[in-house]
Amino acid sequence: MVITNYAPIVISVIGVALLLAFSGKIFRDKGIKVKMLVVASLVIAYGLIGVASQLGIISMGGASSFFLTTTGVESSVIPEVVTIASGGAVSLEKLVIDTMKAVSYTKYSNSYTTVSGTLYFFPADANPGDPNTNAVDSITLSSGVGSSTNAILTTNTPYRVVFDGANTYYDKDFGIVKIENLQKSTGTAQFNLGEIITVATLDDMLDESDVTGLVNGQAVNTSGTAELGYTSADSFMYDESVGDQIFYIQPTFSSSTANTELKNPAMCFEFDTTNTPAGTEVTAISSQLISGTDFNIPSDLTEYWTKEQCVLLTNSMKAGTSSTVKLTFTVDETALGTDDLWYLGFDDLGSLRGKDTNLNTGATIDRITFDAQA
Numbered sequence: 585m586v587i588t589n590y591a592p593i594v595i596s597v598i599g600v601a602l603l604l605a606f607s608g609k610i611f612r613d614k615g616i617k618v619k620m621l622v623v624a625s626l627v628i629a630y631g632l633i634g635v636a637s638q639l640g641i642i643s644m645g646g647a648s649s650f651f652l653t654t655t656g657v658e659s660s661v662i663p664e665v666v667t668i669a670s671g672g673a674v675s676l677e678k679l680v681i682d683t684m685k686a687v688s689y690t691k692y693s694n695s696y697t698t699v700s701g702t703l704y705f706f707p708a709d710a711n712p713g714d715p716n717t718n719a720v721d722s723i724t725l726s727s728g729v730g731s732s733t734n735a736i737l738t739t740n741t742p743y744r745v746v747f748d749g750a751n752t753y754y755d756k757d758f759g760i761v762k763i764e765n766l767q768k769s770t771g772t773a774q775f776n777l778g779e780i781i782t783v784a785t786l787d788d789m790l791d792e793s794d795v796t797g798l799v800n801g802q803a804v805n806t807s808g809t810a811e812l813g814y815t816s817a818d819s820f821m822y823d824e825s826v827g828d829q830i831f832y833i834q835p836t837f838s839s840s841t842a843n844t845e846l847k848n849p850a851m852c853f854e855f856d857t858t859n860t861p862a863g864t865e866v867t868a869i870s871s872q873l874i875s876g877t878d879f880n881i882p883s884d885l886t887e888y889w890t891k892e893q894c895v896l897l898t899n900s901m902k903a904g905t906s907s908t909v910k911l912t913f914t915v916d917e918t919a920l921g922t923d924d925l926w927y928l929g930f931d932d933l934g935s936l937r938g939k940d941t942n943l944n945t946g947a948t949i950d951r952i953t954f955d956a957q958a
Contacts (some may be wrong), residue, residue: 630912637844662887678741679738679741679766680733680737680738681737681868683732683773684723684772685729685774686775687775688747688777690779690787691779692902693843697727700725700752700753701753702746703746704745704747704748705720706744708760709744712744712746722838739763740762740763742761743763744759744760745760747780749780750944751945751946755942756780756941783844784845784901785839785841785903786931790836792817792820793805794813795816799834800833801818810826811823811826818950818951820833820954822954823957825958828917829916830914831909832912835952838876838905838907846932847932847940849932850895850897851930853885853889853926863925865920866890866913866914866916869884869889869914873907874910876907877898877909878907885911924955926953928952929950930949932946933951
């Protein structure tokens with residue numbers, strides 16, 4: 585707590601001095617002495633009320649100027665909050681921010697004139713991932729900057745601040761923030777978002793029609809002739825009449841577009857919700873690095889398939905990074921039916937169709953379908 589106007593203190597001291605003087609023998613006339621004691625008491629009370637008002641103990645509302653407690657602040661004042669302001673000073677007030685500005689730059693390219701999206705200021709206890717959560721205020725960014733002149737935000741007030749990148753950029757959660765850099769002369773404050781990550785393009789894992797060896801070492805891909813036949817883009821058909829219950833593919837996990845990144849890229853297994861496998865059709869899956877970045881994918885992936893789990897490749901994959909692995913599958917044809925559909929997926933945000941802070945889904949999923957025929 586801080587006193588910004590010392591007049592009430594000085595007045596209180598004068599009142600005390602008068603009280604001490606008048607209670608002595610300076611005034612012998614009893615009537616005058618009583619009057620002077622009353623005056624001294626009023627002076628002390630006047631000063632103490634002014635001090636209490638500044639400390640926030642009592643609120644004088646529009647009468648604050650009568651008690652010499654105004655400070656000349658140019659922005660609107662809302663009392664009650666105490667916080668540590670920039671530079672270590674202590675502030676007793678919430679000041680209305682007439683203009684809230686936002687600036688940002690892109691990771692890798694360091695461009696300050698690129699980012700687009702929305703910066704949200706939620707109540708401190710709000711969940712940004714709740715669709716029913718309403719923001720106190722928001723700023724639309726275009727070409728890296730934006731501003732709000734709604735004059736709703738105040739200093740020294742905790743807000744949950746989140747940037748919504750709308751799938752072009754990853755969301756960014758700043759946590760609980762208090763705005764403390766208000767320029768009182770202009771009523772303007774600025775929020776610096778720092779670096780914002782551009783969502784990379786998720787590359788196609790595999791050309792399912794390949795006949796150069798990436799698909800089971802096959803020189804043909806005709807369904808019914810090849811063990812692992814090509815039926816359409818992103819789809820395989822395992823043929824039990826041709827197969828020996830073991831096949832492999834060599835997918836490549838990579839991303840493209842300069843100065844971009846994948847956040848928490850993952851390789852995942854998923855069952856079809858209509859033609860759902862029992863979980864016993866695939867008895868073994870092994871992984872082996874062929875080339876590129878080693879993401880330390882477990883060599884045994886069987887349980888990941890059985891439990892429809894994801895393997896987190898890394899926390900961050902910069903565009904241009906790639907890793908080719910050999911995935912070898914062993915199937916039980918006695919359990920595998922023509923109504924067993926499952927998928928191998930490559931996606932970001934840690935899972936298939938994973939959600940970012942503000943429920944965005946990031947990059948577009950790539951998924952290979954596995955079917956079977958007798």
